[in-house]
Amino acid sequence: MKTWIQISIVICTFLLLPVQQGKAQVHTTIEVSASAMLSVNIVVPIAARETSSLNFGRFYPGTSGGSITVKPNGNVSTTAGVVIAPSAPTAGSFAVSGQGDATYAINLPKGPAILTNLDGTKTMEVDDWVTIPENGDAKVRLEGGIQTVLLGATLRVGSLDENPKGLYTGSYEITFAYN
Amino acid sequence: MNTSIKLCALLFFLAGFGVQVNAQSTAYASTSVVLITPIAITKTSEMHFGTVAASGTQGTIILSYNSTAAVGTGGATIVNAGGAEPSAAKFLITGRVGDTFSIALPTDDVILTGTTDGMKAGTFRASVDGTNDVTTGIISEGGTTISVKGILTVPANAIAGTYANANQLIVKVNYN
Numbered sequence: 001m002k003t004w005i006q007i008s009i010v011i012c013t014f015l016l017l018p019v020q021q022g023k024a025q026v027h028t029t030i031e032v033s034a035s036a037m038l039s040v041n042i043v044v045p046i047a048a049r050e051t052s053s054l055n056f057g058r059f060y061p062g063t064s065g066g067s068i069t070v071k072p073n074g075n076v077s078t079t080a081g082v083v084i085a086p087s088a089p090t091a092g093s094f095a096v097s098g099q100g101d102a103t104y105a106i107n108l109p110k111g112p113a114i115l116t117n118l119d120g121t122k123t124m125e126v127d128d129w130v131t132i133p134e135n136g137d138a139k140v141r142l143e144g145g146i147q148t149v150l151l152g153a154t155l156r157v158g159s160l161d162e163n164p165k166g167l168y169t170g171s172y173e174i175t176f177a178y179n
Numbered sequence: 180m181n182t183s184i185k186l187c188a189l190l191f192f193l194a195g196f197g198v199q200v201n202a203q204s205t206a207y208a209s210t211s212v213v214l215i216t217p218i219a220i221t222k223t224s225e226m227h228f229g230t231v232a233a234s235g236t237q238g239t240i241i242l243s244y245n246s247t248a249a250v251g252t253g254g255a256t257i258v259n260a261g262g263a264e265p266s267a268a269k270f271l272i273t274g275r276v277g278d279t280f281s282i283a284l285p286t287d288d289v290i291l292t293g294t295t296d297g298m299k300a301g302t303f304r305a306s307v308d309g310t311n312d313v314t315t316g317i318i319s320e321g322g323t324t325i326s327v328k329g330i331l332t333v334p335a336n337a338i339a340g341t342y343a344n345a346n347q348l349i350v351k352v353n354y355n
Contacts (some may be wrong), residue, residue, distance in 0.1 A: 026307060029353050030217065030218075030353075031283075031352070031353040032217075032218055032219055032220050032277050032351070032352060032353070033347070033349050033351040034220040034221060034222045034270055034350055035222065035346040035347065035348055035349045035350070035353070036222045036224070036225050036268040036270070036327070036346075036348045036350070037225040037343060037344065037346065037348070038226045038227075038228075038268075038289055038291055038300050038329070038343065038344045038347075038348050039225065039226070039227050039228070039286050039291065039341060039342065039343035039344075040228035040229065040230075040231055040240070040291060040293055040298070040331055040333075040341070040343075041229070041230040041231065041263070041340075041341055041342075042231055042232070042233055042293070042333070042337050042338065042339050042340055042341075042342060043230055043231070043232050043258050043260065043339050044232065044339045045232045045233065045234055045256075046232065060317060064191065094329060098232070099230070099232070099260045100260070101260050101261050102230075102258045102260035103259045103260075104257060106207075115224065139259075149224070167345050177256070178232055178256045178257070178258045178259070179259065
């Protein structure tokens with residue numbers, strides 16, 4: 001019995017030695033990763049071309065002048081003494097194309113367009129721009145990727161002295177932009 | 180009794196002999212390993228810059244953490260055509276709750292390829308729990324979500340089509 005006690009003490013001494021010495025802990029973790037796809041849909045730019053000019057036709061201004069309104073649907077009306085002569089006023093028309101069902105804004109002229117006669121001495125103004133489809137909340141849907149936009153406006157005509165007969169021309173800017 | 184004395188003497192002798200032979204100072208060290216819940220990352224949302232129209236001028240599209248796209252510079256235009264909405268990439272990080280972790284994003288541009296030329300995406304940044312532009316986070320109960328944003332460069336006159344890169348937006352995480 002005593003023999004075994006002695007042996008046990010010796011063996012235990014050897015077994016305990018390593019434990020009583022310094023300690024070290026190593027924390028090893030492994031980096032992990034994941035990946036994601038990146039993508040974008042590129043669509044064709046929006047484009048527009050004029051297919052019909054805004055034309056107020058031929059008229060007689062009368063003694064006091066007045067106005068001529070061409071609506072987007074082509075209907076024409078006048079005020080005061082303006083008398084329409086046999087002619088064919090036309091609304092402006094644009095072919096707009098781009099990504100189907102995209103929304104876009106129609107940006108009308110911010111002010112009146114100025115029409116000037118051939119010798120540059122007399123002018124008239126065009127304002128009250130309006131379109132079909134209406135610009136509404138500035139989001140027109142480009143159904144099917146191509147659309148006709150019709151434009152109407154009102155021409156302000158002076159008296160015969162202010163606007164003698166002749167051809168008056170001018171330009172305006174209308175833009176179409178995705179939004 | 181004699182047998183036990185001899186055995187003990189032999190053991191002590193061997194012990195002493197061992198020390199003398201090794202000569203060098205011998206240190207006993209214990210090695211322990213602490214097993215912890217491994218960190219893991221799972222993609223939960225791809226990165227999509229939305230629908231964009233190019234123009235004659237190069238432009239950039241900035242994708243935000245909240246999955247909105249905005250025009251940065253130049254001639255790119257965001258198009259609302261009812262298709263896939265813009266989306267920031269998202270990843271779920273799981274592991275030991277309360278531990279901090281590091282986030283590593285691509286530092287180089289990633290090329291998206293389409294039917295013709297490619298285009299670059301870069302300037303990737305991460306947001307964790309509403310804190311933007313960070314490189315570390317803390318694992319919370321149920322996991323922590325990382326949102327990743329970036330900037331896309333749209334070349335001038337880019338041809339219409341889908342441009343993509345399947346797997347190079349790589350996000351690496353590790354315990355700090």
